[in-house]
Amino acid sequence: xxxAHISDLHVLALEGAVPFRLFNKRATGYANIRFNRKHIHKxxxxxxxxxxxxxxxxxxLVISGDVSNLALEAEFDAVRTILDDVLRLPHSAVTLVxxxxxxxxxxxxxxxxFARYFEPYLVSDLPRYLTRQPGxxxxxxxxxxxxxxxxxxxxxxxxxxxxxxxxxxxxxxALQAILASPELRGRVPVVVVHHPVHNPPTWLKSRLEGLADxxxxxxxxxxxxxxxxxxxxxxxxxxRTLPTATGHIDVLGATSASLVHPSSARMAGYNLYEVSMEGxxxxxxxxxxxxxxxxxxxxxxxRA
Numbered sequence: 001x002x003x004a005h006i007s008d009l010h011v012l013a014l015e016g017a018v019p020f021r022l023f024n025k026r027a028t029g030y031a032n033i034r035f036n037r038k039h040i041h042k043x044x045x046x047x048x049x050x051x052x053x054x055x056x057x058x059x060x061l062v063i064s065g066d067v068s069n070l071a072l073e074a075e076f077d078a079v080r081t082i083l084d085d086v087l088r089l090p091h092s093a094v095t096l097v098x099x100x101x102x103x104x105x106x107x108x109x110x111x112x113x114f115a116r117y118f119e120p121y122l123v124s125d126l127p128r129y130l131t132r133q134p135g136x137x138x139x140x141x142x143x144x145x146x147x148x149x150x151x152x153x154x155x156x157x158x159x160x161x162x163x164x165x166x167x168x169x170x171x172x173x174a175l176q177a178i179l180a181s182p183e184l185r186g187r188v189p190v191v192v193v194h195h196p197v198h199n200p201p202t203w204l205k206s207r208l209e210g211l212a213d214x215x216x217x218x219x220x221x222x223x224x225x226x227x228x229x230x231x232x233x234x235x236x237x238x239x240r241t242l243p244t245a246t247g248h249i250d251v252l253g254a255t256s257a258s259l260v261h262p263s264s265a266r267m268a269g270y271n272l273y274e275v276s277m278e279g280x281x282x283x284x285x286x287x288x289x290x291x292x293x294x295x296x297x298x299x300x301x302x303r304a
Contacts, residue, residue: 001059001060001144001146001277002057003059003061003062003149003273004060004061004062004270004271004272005062005252005271005272005273006049006063006064006257006270007064007099007231007233008232008257009066009068009082009256009258010067010101011043011046011068011078011079011258012069012070012075013074013075013078040260040261041069043078043258045259045260046082046257046258047086048294049268049269049289050086053087054087058089058272059144061094062149062190062192062230063094063095064231064254065097065100065232065233066099066101066102066194067079067096067099068104069101071103071113071114073117076113076114077117080117091121092123092142095142095149097135097138097140097151097153097155098114098155099154099194099233100154100155100156100158100163100165100194100233102114103156104157106157109134114136114155115135115136122137122140124142125142126178126183129141129177129178131174132170133168134155138151138152139151139153143183143187146187148188149190150189150190151192151193152192152193154166154167154194154211155194162208163209164208164209165211167216176220179223179224188226188228188280189227190227190230190275191229192230193229193230193231194232195210195211195214195233196210196234196251197214197217197251198214198240198304209233218242221242221244223245224246225244225245226248226281227249227250227281228249228251228281229242229252230251230271231252231253231254232256233253234253234255235255235256236253236302237255237266237300237301238252238253238265238304239253239304240252250281250284254269254270254286255268257270264288264300265302268288268289269289269296269299271284272285272287284301287299
């Protein structure tokens, strides 16, 4: 099974966003992406990656959140167009989870905007375990030979300058039941969540940007001897290892699919993983966009 992984599309579209909708937390988000020269995001890179992936023989696409910048309807419309008209993968072959930018305001959270726009892609093969979250009904499970892709929602609306996430008791309880279910027997878990399970080292930064219940998620994965835990949020490609009782889980971050950056660890691109029918992780690779050629070249996947 070939799994492509992209993240943090940060599609910005202000069509229909009357001024008063920008006089809230969105004001800081718009200013950051519009005027911060260190973080230049270009929607055309997302289209280039989507077009490239559509030409590859991938079995599953993982998108680990922050598809939008301000959780506006026009942004979600633009992302749906990319999914439906450019990638053109079956709904069952895409696992999509929300990031903090996709549940950016209380209005987006209360209206379940992310879930409404991406409903066809959010169907679970194990619906009995679904719980209501700010980003929709999760965990979402998609079963395949040797693999169970499990999408989690860590996105919650926060105050300005706060980008932390939370899974919550209901979702973690559902995940525990999923991991112990007969459908998971013999399948390697591929868990998708926006926020990394490795929190920042300082208390303050962890509170502002981290995953509140990261330790509980790690504990639930500890019985497995192998698996993948895929995330975004950091805007950099990175490979870490989570030791378990009998092996380890590979923890992999994808960079932003729209980011122009001089560092190859951050420049837009995608990750590609191969898992055998028996559940063995065969390869973990990353590819970086080349602005000069418009193509993609294999990039380092830095260990941390």
